[in-house]
Each structure stands twice: as C-alpha cells, then as structure tokens.
Amino acid sequence: MMTHKALKTGGMGEWLLADTPDSAFQAWAGRAYLGLMAFMKNRLAVLGLLIIAILIIIAVLAPVIAPYDPVETNIGNRLQPLSFTHYFGTDEMGRDIFSRIVWGSRLTLYVIGLVAIIAAPVGILVGTVAGYFGGIIDTMLMRITDIFLAFPKLILALAFVSALGPGIENAIIAISITSWPPYARIARAETITIRNSDFIKAVKLQGASALRIIAGHIMPLCLPSLIIRVTLDMAGIILTAAGLGFLGLGAQPPSPEWGAMTSSGRTYIIDHWWLITMPGTAIFIVSLAFNLLGDGLREVLDPRSDN
Amino acid sequence: MSELLIRTRPIRTLKQTVRILVMVATTFLGLLLITFLIGRIVPIDPVLAVVGDKASPQVYEKARIAMGLHLPLWKQFLIYIGNVVTGDFGTSVLTANPVIDDILRVFPATFELAGTATVIGILVGIPLGIFSAVKQGSFLDHVTRVIGLFGHSLPIFWLGLMALMLFYVRLDLLPGPGRVDFFYEGIVTPVTGILTIDSIVAGEWEIFRNAVYHLILPASLLGYYSSAYLLRMTRSFMIEQLRQEYILTARVKGVKEWKVIWGHALGNCAIPLITVIALSFGTLLEGSVLTETVFAWPGLGLYLTNSLLNADMNAVLGSTIVVGAIFLGINLFSDFLYKVMDPRAR
Numbered sequence: 001m002m003t004h005k006a007l008k009t010g011g012m013g014e015w016l017l018a019d020t021p022d023s024a025f026q027a028w029a030g031r032a033y034l035g036l037m038a039f040m041k042n043r044l045a046v047l048g049l050l051i052i053a054i055l056i057i058i059a060v061l062a063p064v065i066a067p068y069d070p071v072e073t074n075i076g077n078r079l080q081p082l083s084f085t086h087y088f089g090t091d092e093m094g095r096d097i098f099s100r101i102v103w104g105s106r107l108t109l110y111v112i113g114l115v116a117i118i119a120a121p122v123g124i125l126v127g128t129v130a131g132y133f134g135g136i137i138d139t140m141l142m143r144i145t146d147i148f149l150a151f152p153k154l155i156l157a158l159a160f161v162s163a164l165g166p167g168i169e170n171a172i173i174a175i176s177i178t179s180w181p182p183y184a185r186i187a188r189a190e191t192i193t194i195r196n197s198d199f200i201k202a203v204k205l206q207g208a209s210a211l212r213i214i215a216g217h218i219m220p221l222c223l224p225s226l227i228i229r230v231t232l233d234m235a236g237i238i239l240t241a242a243g244l245g246f247l248g249l250g251a252q253p254p255s256p257e258w259g260a261m262t263s264s265g266r267t268y269i270i271d272h273w274w275l276i277t278m279p280g281t282a283i284f285i286v287s288l289a290f291n292l293l294g295d296g297l298r299e300v301l302d303p304r305s306d307n
Numbered sequence: 308m309s310e311l312l313i314r315t316r317p318i319r320t321l322k323q324t325v326r327i328l329v330m331v332a333t334t335f336l337g338l339l340l341i342t343f344l345i346g347r348i349v350p351i352d353p354v355l356a357v358v359g360d361k362a363s364p365q366v367y368e369k370a371r372i373a374m375g376l377h378l379p380l381w382k383q384f385l386i387y388i389g390n391v392v393t394g395d396f397g398t399s400v401l402t403a404n405p406v407i408d409d410i411l412r413v414f415p416a417t418f419e420l421a422g423t424a425t426v427i428g429i430l431v432g433i434p435l436g437i438f439s440a441v442k443q444g445s446f447l448d449h450v451t452r453v454i455g456l457f458g459h460s461l462p463i464f465w466l467g468l469m470a471l472m473l474f475y476v477r478l479d480l481l482p483g484p485g486r487v488d489f490f491y492e493g494i495v496t497p498v499t500g501i502l503t504i505d506s507i508v509a510g511e512w513e514i515f516r517n518a519v520y521h522l523i524l525p526a527s528l529l530g531y532y533s534s535a536y537l538l539r540m541t542r543s544f545m546i547e548q549l550r551q552e553y554i555l556t557a558r559v560k561g562v563k564e565w566k567v568i569w570g571h572a573l574g575n576c577a578i579p580l581i582t583v584i585a586l587s588f589g590t591l592l593e594g595s596v597l598t599e600t601v602f603a604w605p606g607l608g609l610y611l612t613n614s615l616l617n618a619d620m621n622a623v624l625g626s627t628i629v630v631g632a633i634f635l636g637i638n639l640f641s642d643f644l645y646k647v648m649d650p651r652a653r
Contacts, residue, residue, distance in 0.1 A: 146330075147337030150638060151631045152593035155611075156341075159627045162615050163345040239462050243597050246464045247612050262465055266601075269468060270476050280465030288460035295456075 038300045045296020051289035059105040066099035071254040079272050089274040092264065093254070097274065100256035101282050107257045108286060111172055111241045112234050118176040120230055123183020124222055128214050130184070131191025142188070148181040154240055161249045168257065171250040175240055179233065186229055190222040224301055232294035235287035242283045258283045324643075331639050336388070338631045342624045343387050347380070349620055396625030401617050406625035409610060414629075415500025416486060417599070417606030421591040423526035428533025429584060435534070436541025440549065441568055451538055458535020463594055467528050467601035474524060484603035487518045525602040529594055533587050540583045541576070548572040582641035589637045592630055 017034075021027040039045060058065060068086075074094035082089045088097035130141040148156070153175075160174035194200060195218070203213055244250035245259025253260060258279040265275030355362075358370045371377055375386055390396070396406035439451040474481040482488060486502055491514045495505045503522065506515035548554065549572055557567050592607070599608035607626055614622035 143333060144337070147334050147341070150334050151338060151634055152589065154593045154596060155627055155630050158596070158611065158615060159342065159345055159623060162618070162620065162623045163349045235460055239460075242462050243464060246462075246597065247600060248616060259462070259464075262462075262468065266468060269472050273472060276465065276468050276472070280462060280469065283462045283465065284460055287462075288456065291456055291460050 035300050039296060042296040042299060044292045045299075048289040048292030048294075048296065051285060052293060055105055055286055055289070056109065058102055059109050062102050062106055066096075066102040068096035068099040070095065070100045070103040070256045073254075079268065079275075081272075082274060088278045089272075091261070091275055092268060095254075097261075097278050100261060101258065101279060104256040104258045104261065104279070104282065105286075107168065107251060107255065108238060108241075111168070111175070112237050114172045115176050115179055115237050115241075116230050116234075118172070119179040120183055120226060122176075123180040124187045124219055124226060126180070127184035127187025127189075128191045128218050128222060131188040132195055132210065132214050132218060138188075141184070145181045145184045148178065149185070153178045153236075154243060157240060157244065158247075158249070161244060166249045166252060168245075168251040168255070171241055171244045174244075175237055179237065182229060182233070183226055186225055187219075187222045190225060191218050194218055194221055228294065228297045228301055231290060231297055234290035234294070238283060238287045238290065327639065327642050331635055335632065335635055338628065338635075339388055339391060340384070342627055343384050346620060346624055353620075391628060396628065397621035399614070399619055399622040399625075401614060401619045401622060406622050409622065410607065410625060410629055412500070413605060413607050413610045415497075415606075416502070416604060417592065417595050417608060419501045419503065420522070420525055420529065420598070420604060420606060421588060421595055423522060424529030424533050424591050425584065425588050427527060427530025428537050428587060431530065432534030432537030433541050433580070436538035437545055437568065437573065439538070440542045440545035443546070451542065455535045455539045458532050463528065463532060464597040464601050466531075467525070467598055470524055470528060471601070481524050482517070482521050484601070486521055486605055487514060488521075491517055525598050525604055529591050529598055532594055533591055536587050536590065537583065541580065544576040544579055545572055548575050578644055582644050585637045585641050589634045592633060 015026065016030045018026065018030065021030060072095065074090075077090055077094035078092055080086050080090040080094075086096050086098065088101065091097055091100070126141050126145065130138040130145075156178045157171075157174040160177055161170055164170035164173060200213060200217060203217060208216075241250055242257075242259030242262070245257045246263040248260070248263065251257030251260050253264065261279035262276050262283075265272070265279070268275045354367060354371045354374060354376065357374070358366055362370070375383060378386070394407045396410075398404070399406050399409055402409055435447075435451050435454070439445070439448040442448055471483065475483045495502065495509045495511055495514055498505050498508050502518045503515060506512070506518055545568075549568075554567060554572060557571050558564070562571070595604075595606060596608035596611055598604065599606050600612050603609065607630070611623065611626040611630075613619075614626065
C-alpha cells in the first residue's frame with residue numbers, strides 16, 4: 001500500500017494535494033484522496049468495509065462456494081454435527097447449513113439493496129421538495145414524515161406485513177415504508193441551507209425550473225449525508241429483516257434466510273447448538289460490519305461528530 | 308423589561324403547550340389513518356370472516372351493512388376514530404374477547420419486563436457512560452464502546468436463544484421460557500397483573516422467587532440493549548458538559564472532582580437523560596416483541612405475534628395503536644420536560 005509520504009514525494013501526490021488545483025476534477029480527486037486517507041486510518045471502518053466486500057464476493061460466487069444445494073432435503077442426513085463434509089453441520093431437513101448461509105448472503109444483500117433503492121429516493125424527493133418550496137407543502141410533507149417517525153419501526157413494519165401477507169418482497173416493502181422518514185428529514189435540512197445560496201439564485205435567474213434546480217443542483221449536494229445515514233441504517237435494516245424472518249413473516253421456508261433459519265433451529269436448541277448459532281453469527285457479523293463502516297464514514301465525512 | 312418577561316412567560320408556556328398537544332393529536336390521527344387503511348387493504352374479507360363462506364348473499368349483505376362497510380370510506384374512518392377513542396378495537400378472532408380486554412390482560416407482563424429492563428439499563432448504562440466520558444480513551448472507554456457497538460449489531464432474538472442455551476440448557480442455572488414454572492401458573496389471583504408484585508401481595512414467596520428467576524434472563528437481555536443505548540447517550544452528554552467553562556470554574560475554585568462530575572456535570576445532563584430513558588423504554592416495547600417470542604413471555608409482544616400469525620387483524624391493529632399511543636405519550640412527556648421544564652430551551 002502506498003503511504004501518504006511516498007505519494008507526496010511522487011508527482012501523483014503533488015498533483016492530488018496541490019494548493020491551487022487547475023481543474024474541478026483535480027480538486028475533487030484531491031479531496032477524495034484526503035478523505036480516503038482519513039478513512040484508511042480508521043482500522044475498524046476498513047475492517048467493516050472488508051467484511052462487506054467479502055459478503056458481496058460470497059454472494060456473487062455462491063454457486064461456486066457452496067458445496068451443496070441450499071434447499072434440497074436429505075432426511076437420512078439430518079442434524080449432523082460439524083465435520084469436514086458439512087462445515088457447519090446439517091439442519092433438521094438434512095440440508096447443509098454452510099451452503100444455506102452462503103446462499104442466504106444473497107437474500108441479505110437483496111433486502112438491504114432494495115430497501116436502500118426504494119427508501120432513499122422517496123426520502124430525498126420528499127425532503128428536497130418540502131425544503132425547496134417551503135410553506136404549506138413543507139408543513140404537510142413534514143407532518144406525514146413525523147407521523148411515521150413517531151412510531152416504532154418494527155411495530156409499523158409488522159402491521160404492514162400483516163396487511164400485505166408474509167414474504168420477503170412484502171417484508172422489503174414494509175421496511176422501506178418505515179425507513180424513508182429520516183432520509184426526508186436529512187434532505188430537507190440540507191435543502192434549506194442550500195436553497196438561499198447565491199449559486200441557486202444564479203441558476204434561478206437563468207430561468208431554470210424548480211424541477212431542474214431540485215434534481216440537478218440540490219439533490220447531488222444532499223447525497224453525501226444521505227449515504228452516511230443509509231449506511232448507518234443498514235445494520236438496523238438487516239436486524240429488522242432477520243427479525244421478521246424469525247417471526248415467520250419475512251422470507252418463507254425453504255428459502256435460506258438467516259433469521260428464518262434461526263427460527264426453525266429453535267426446536268433443536270437442546271441437543272443441536274449449531275442450528276441457531278451459525279445463522280445468528282452471520283447476521284451479527286454483517287450488521288457489525290455495517291455499523292463499523294457507518295461510524296467510520298461519519299467520522300470522515302461529518303466533522304461535527306464526536307471523537 | 309424583566310417584569311414584562313415574567314408576565315409573558317405563562318402565556319408563552321400555554322401557547323407552547325397547546326402547540327404540542329395539537330401536534331400529538333394530529334400524529335395520533337395519522338396513526339389511526341394508517342391502521343384504518345391497513346385494515347382496508349388487507350386481503351381478508353372481514354364480512355366473510357364473520358358469516359363464513361357458506362352464507363347466502365342476503366345474510367352476507369346484512370352483515371356488511373351491520374358492520375358499516377357500505378358507508379363511504381370517510382364515514383367509516385370517522386366511526387373508526389370514535390370506536391378507538393372509546394377503547395373499542397373490535398373483537399379478536401383468535402380469543403373471541405374484545406381486543407381491549409386482551410391487551411389490558413397481557414400488558415402488565417410486558418410492563419414488568421420492560422420496566423425491570425429499564426432499571427437494569429439505567430444501573431449499568433449511566434455509570435458506564437459517565438466513566439467512559441471522564442476517562443476518554445481508557446480501557447474502560449474501549450470496553451464501553453464495544454458494548455455499545457454490539458448492542459447495535461446483535462440480533463436480540465438470537466442473543467436470547469444463545470442465553471437460553473447457555474444458562475438453561477447447558478448450565479441449568481436459570482429456568483427456561485415462560486413467566487413462571489407451569490405448576491405455579493394460575494395460583495396467584497392477579498391484582499396488578501405484575502406477577503412479582505401479585506405474589507408478594509398474596510404472600511406466596513415460593514412463587515415470587517420462581518417468578519424472579521424467570522424474569523432474570525429476558526430482563527437482562529432487554530436491559531443490555533437499553534444500557535447499550537443509554538451509555539452512548541450518557542457519554543456524549545457528559546463530554547458535552549465537561550467541555551463547558553463552568554466546569555473549569557468549579558475545578559479552579561477547588562470543588563472536589565467527584566462533585567464536579569456527579570454533581571455539576573451530571574446535574575446538567577439530568578433532563579436530557581430522563582428523556583432518553585423515557586425513549587429507551589419505548590424502544591424496549593418494540594424489542595419485547597422478539598424477546599417475548601423467544602422466552603414465551605405472555606405479554607403484548609407475544610400477543611401481537613400470535614395475532615399476526617393467525618391473521619387476527621383487529622388484535623394486530625389494536626396492539627399497534629396501543630404501542631403507538633404509549634410511544635406518543637412518552638414523546639409528549641419528553642417534549643414537556645425539554646420545552647417547559649428546562650429554562651435553557653425556552
């Protein structure tokens with residue numbers, strides 16, 4: 001790895017850290033470089049990022065890594081302890097737990113990816129529109145946001161799942177419905193500080209429409225703080241999705257969702273510890289990784305935070 | 308000038324009170340609108356659930372009118388508000404009782420669990436938060452950070468199962484799921500509904516001890532999550548206070564260090580801390596859904612999940628409204644503390 005000092009003596013480092021950058025790109029690259037350096041110093045955040053990278057690799061290569069089919073049952077082979085043929089043992093249906101956890105990583109990424117894709121744009125849209133127009137639109141949109149914010153996420157998600165019916169898609173919808181309000185609040189706060197700045201006034205004088213100003217000039221500036229918040233929320237989303245799976249309201253059997261796997265292993269808690277230990281550990285490690293990464297990002301990108 | 312300030316203060320307090328109450332009322336209406344709409348989009352036909360699928364069209368139509376489902380939506384919503392405000396959440400399909408009776412019956416168990424957990428959370432979380440704020444970067448500070456981080460990363464249902472496996476299955480130190488051993492069940496007549504208190508009232512010490520043993524594991528589990536949250540907040544409040552100049556003044560004056568920390572600094576954290584404790588109690592109600600399922604604890608959380616799995620919509624939505632109302636009450640309480648009690652926030 002190239003250290004800060006080594007770079008500085010070379011031409012690359014000089015270009016990146018120039019006091020008077022020649023182009024916007026150079027300035028951007030220099031800032032990104034400094035941010036990266038600050039981030040790399042936070043070893044726990046790097047560890048978090050590493051775990052997430054491994055998770056993504058495992059998910060992509062699941063068919064190669066997993067030695068067995070994750071859903072094919074083999075009753076004759078049930079409840080086998082840990083061994084070299086079954087690294088994490090087998091479950092009550094004789095399925096290889098290691099293979100199920102490997103395939104389950106896809107479900108985890110699927111859930112957090114879709115929730116982020118649904119909730120973040122809704123939040124940013126509501127927040128920027130409310131913040132930009134102000135007045136009655138702002139009041140109404142923020143009242144709706146506050147109503148969702150005022151109630152516990154899991155309980156609301158449960159109520160929505162009960163209406164939509166159990167299943168992983170419905171769990172994703174329910175979690176998304178309860179996840180967007182904080183993003184709207186952040187986007188609104190950012191918009192209000194940007195709204196009255198000179199460059200927005202200049203664009204407005206040029207005749208840009210509200211749509212163009214919001215989508216082209218305000219939204220991009222809201223992104224950094226939103227990304228931190230979404231990353232910090234990932235752990236919570238994983239835990240909520242796993243909790244719904246555990247209650248039998250998320251992913252349905254035989255799909256290898258980690259929360260549902262923990263739930264079906266409950267019956268065998270007395271003699272077969274690996275049934276609940278393995279999937280639960282997977283949930284823990286992944287949500288820990290997102291918490292570490294989120295904390296690290298916040299320290300780098302948000303100078304107001306503690307520590 | 309000062310006279311004017313004194314005279315306008317009650318008016319301003321009143322205005323603020325009214326504003327907060329209006330906010331709470333609209334938020335509660337919003338919650339009712341959500342639960343009402345959930346009740347409408349649910350794919351179960353409520354009429355069919357009552358009359359059965361062999362009913363003739365005439366019976367079906369009569370039931371539909373009797374249930375008010377022929378009215379326009381806004382009228383149905385107004386009736387719904389009226390029902391909820393008077394405590395009528397409909398009848399549970401599962402238990403055939405009015406939902407409100409069921410909730411009143413199961414809630415004390417949740418209160419007992421969440422209340423004990425809050426006490427544990429305060430006793431563990433606040434001192435740890437203070438110590439780690441005073442000795443930043445110390446070993447204890449790092450331990451505290453790990454406790455906090457794990458509290459935000461460990462799935463509560465899994466930690467509960469692992470604790471059961473260790474303390475119940477392997478070590479046999481603590482009893483398994485449930486609120487009390489089954490041969491003790493139903494002996495004590497419920498007075499408060501809180502078993503540990505009821506058994507003392509009845510003088511059943513054996514049952515009291517058994518109930519406490521059963522309470523230890525789930526309450527410690529929830530207490531851990533509560534303390535993980537409280538210590539993070541306490542730490543940042545204390546760091547904020549210890550930076551202030553009045554702390555420096557106190558130290559320069561020669562006030563003893565323990566008095567500076569536990570008296571001056573902590574005293575100024577008191578109001579935000581109380582609001583955080585109140586909010587954490589609300590979060591525990593949420594955590595109790597999963598904890599009660601793991602420990603077969605017969606409270607609101609278990610009632611909610613059982614109703615969910617049996618598509619008992621009245622019970623689900625009734626429980627949601629009750630938990631939401633408690634949340635609102637807690638928010639209202641902390642708002643009052645902040646805006647009305649704390650002179651700095653005026």
